[in-house]
Amino acid sequence: MVEPGLAAAPPPRPARVTLPAENPDPTVLPEITLRDRADSEGAGLAAPSGLPLPPGTLLGGQYRLVRALGYGGMGEVCLARDTNVDDRAVAIKMLHAELAEDSYRLLKGERRELVELNHDGFIRVFNYGHHPGVGDFLVLQYVDGLNLEEVRARAREHPEEFGHERFREFALAYGVRILAGLAYLHAPERGKVYGDLKPPNVMHDGSTTKLIDVGSVRRAGAPGLTTPLYRAPSVGAHGESESQDDLFSLGETLRTLCGLGATRHDLADLAALGPLDDASAGHRGLGLVSLARALRRATRTRRADRFANAREMSEQLRGVFRELRSLRTGAETFEPSPLFLQSAYALDGGLGAAPEVSRWAAPPSAPRYPPPGPPEVARRLPVPRPDPDDDHHGELSRLSDDDPAALLQHTGDWRDSPEVHLLRCRLRLRLAPDTDPDALPAAETALALAEDAIGPAKAPYDWRLDWHRGLLALARSRVAEARDRFDRVYGAIPGEYAPKLALGHCAEHLRRPHEALTFYEAVRLRNPSLGSAAFGAARARLALGGPDALADAIAALDAVPQHSRHRTAARTAAVRIHADHARDADGLGTALRGLAGLFSAHGLTDEQARVRMKAEVWGVAHRLLAPPDGAPRMTGAELRAVAARADPLLEFPPDERRLRKDLSRFYRGLALQAARDAPPRDTEVPLAELLLDRAYAVRPFALRHHRDTPWPGKKIRNWIRNNAPTQQGG
CATH class of the missing domain: 1.20.58 (Methane Monooxygenase Hydroxylase; Chain G, domain 1)
Structure with missing residues (x-):
């Protein structure tokens, strides 16, 4: 059933928009109040044309008509006063059977269920009745703000009212709020769909948002109202819809609100990774790509390619919101991932520890800041959380994989399930190929068994399989193949940080430093505690070079907070980088100050590691005093001045003899x-x-x-x- 053509947009209504303070809550929205709200509710105004009965008519002996509010797919909507409840304002929706006979008959049978619909995301249905000359009507909660079509137009006309770039975050907040209502509606015990989700059907009144046209609500699979511009291709000829069709309509609503392309097909270009490897990547950021990917998945042609349910879509929109906000403000917007466990490993490539003794035998041409090798990355990336529906979810949630061989033995007699096979795949990857040459083939076998257990109907859409295929490709150092796998995961769960971390490592090994930096920064800014992102960003900054490379690399490491398990490693790396880049007495002094802080405040207590760090920094001082070629870059007087300012606990020598x-x-x-x-x-x-x-x-x-x-x-x-x-x- 297709709604009649939309009328021309009315002139903009005067409203006041109050921008909220910065907030990491992905449901916070501006306050929107119509300036003529008080007058619009007054009962003494002359009734505009379109009112089906004269003003003051009492419907059902209880509701006094005031004026017309608008026209929807099932009839007029009028403002009225409930004479039985303190003259409160209500909206009366007239039901015109001749406009939509199928929907009308359906709605007549479900009016009681609409009254029982109880969720903050929907306008309340207080009552229903019948009046001669009008027919059946619904009595609705009265809200009068701007609908999302009006919000979109206003944001385009006055972007400063919505914080300019911040408007996309507000669009996601609308999405998260709407999805809460859809999840309630789609729940198995209700089994309903909204059916006609579109910008005019979402009202923003004050600090609340409501889906206002509940006349389109029906049982999943039943015919009903739809609007062509927002209708999914999978909807039946008479509006027969399933829950994933509501997600499509929401995706189109948000795409229109954000102004991303002329049609949903334009999202493919916006979601591409191609532009990330040029110099503009740092300015563009990853937020727009993630947003486009989230909306693209919601608006795919086939239902199976879309998000599985409202909860899954909400999780990803919340993640994209956090990414957009962090990239815009540079502030942390952390929330634990619903899909991945945070990795205990920093993936620092050795930079976060005191230099190995072999460092002093390495040739001068050896790379100073090598990334961790692909097999190490495969073993140390974050681990997906166990599926709550898996038979072994409880046991898997309590396991630690510190000893993969022992854990393989421990789970050897467990009943097979997809998560058990995926665990065995990861454990095999953790076993070193030089000690177990069958580890990688066994990991591939375990992954094939997981795919069989998931089944042919679901396996093509299960991102966990692509994640583990990416790990296997890394373990075999097939980095380009791994990148393709992780890119598919990113497309499926664009709000998650783990695929971006994996793609950052792939970009490093593929010598795409701009792309690597883009991924690492998106993860690091969102959660500075993740050492892997901080180390990756520092390496990428130094690889790109430039006048600010050193300062930016150190800033990324310094941003790792005190409570992070990777704080000591980050401070160790900062000292080593400062020492490597010391070109004069000032640079040496900076390295010494960092070393003193590392010893006294940042947790480096191992005595042998301290000796190696001192040897590194003292060696820098010696190089500045007596470089192998060229003139000295530091005088004896400057050395004494540096020693005088250094922490006494370091016992830094004030002259060359004691230094030697x-x-x-x-x-x-x-x-x-x-x-x-x-x-x-x-x-x-x-x-x-x-x-x-x-x-x-x-x-x-x-x-x-x-x-x-x-x-x-x-x-x-x-x-x-x-x-x-x-x-x-x-």
Whole structure:
């Protein structure tokens, strides 16, 4: 049943729009009040044309007509006063059978159910009745604000009233509110659809929003009113609709409200990732892409390609709202993910820890900030939450995968289910291929079993399968294939952060630093506690270079909050980056201040790690005083000034001689660490001996040498040579 053509839009009504303070709540909206609201409710005004009966007529012996309000698909809507309830204002909806006979007959049978419809998202139906000359009518709650078509026009005319870019966040707030009402309507115990969702049917009155034309509400699958511009292709010829058709209409309503393209087909171009790898990505951000993807999924042609239900769509709109707000304000907009567990791993590529001893044997051309390898990323990305409907949801929610081999054994006799197979897939990925060559084939087998358990009807639309296929591709270092898989996941759940984190890592390895930065920043700004996003953003900033690269990289790491488990790693990385980029005494001083804070306030307590960090920073000072080529970049006087300002607990040396003495001592300590951690082999020069050579080279020149008290380096070298065979044999 198709509604008659829409009338021309009336002139804009005067209203006051009050912009709310910044708020991370995805349901907050401006306050909208009609300026002539008080007059419009007055009973003494002359009745405009269109009133079916004279003003003052008493309908059903109770409702006194005041004036016409408008015309809907099922008849006139009039303002009236309820003489039995303090003369409260109500809306009377006349039901004209000749306009929509099928809908009329359906509605007559469901009037009592409409009265019992009790949700804040819908206008209340107080009563129903019959009056000679008018026929049947409904008595509705009276609201009089701007409908969404009027809101859209006003936002276009006065964007400042809605905070300019903030208007898209408000559009999502409308969506979240409407979806709460649709979820109530679609619940199995009610089994209804709204059927005719469109901008004119959503009213914003003060701080409330209401779906106002409840005459279109009917049983799922029953005929009823629809509007061509917002009707899903899957709706029947007479308006037969299912719950996912309401989601389509909402998607079109929000697309129109946001002004995204002329038709829903334009969303495909807006949702593409292509433009993210150019220099404009940082200015554009990812929010528009995520918004377009959410609306595109809602408005797909086939029902199976859309969101499964109102709750799922609401979760994704809330996630897109958080992303848009964080990208616009730079402020955290955190809410725990409904679909992923937060990963305990920072994916820092080693930058968040004190340098490994082998760092001092690496060639100068070795990359300073390598990203974690694809197999490591596959093992450390966030894990999907178990499906609440899975048979093993309770047990799976209590598991920890710290020991994958033990957990595989523990779950070996569990009854098969999709989530059990997916868990086994991830556990196999956690097993190192060099110790278990069958790990990856076994992971692929487990994923195939999960797909069979989900079934051919649902598997093509289950994003969990694409997520795990992406992990498997990373584990085999097939990064381009992994990117395609994670892109599909992003299209299915555009409000989630985990697919964007995975796509950021793929972009890094595919040498697309702008794209990587775009993904990492979208995740980092939304939740600064996620160390993986902070480290990825810092690496991308440094890879892109530019005059602000260092400051921006450090800012991303500094933004990791104190309560984050990745705070110490982030501060360690900041010190190492400052040290690498120190070009003069000021740069050295900055690195020393960061080192003091790392030792005293940011949790680096391991003594061997402290020695390695000191060796790193002291080495920078030595390089500035005596660079291998070129003139010194720091004088002895500047070194003394830096030492005077440094934290006394660091015991930073004020002159070159003591600096060399400290460095020599540090290198001897590192040699001992290397000897304990990696016994020398007969086929290569031991790392410990290389470090001892450094210690010899840097130690200050001495005029005296006691033959009976050999230099400690000689003792260490003898200890290494004497103990190496024993260690190898053990």
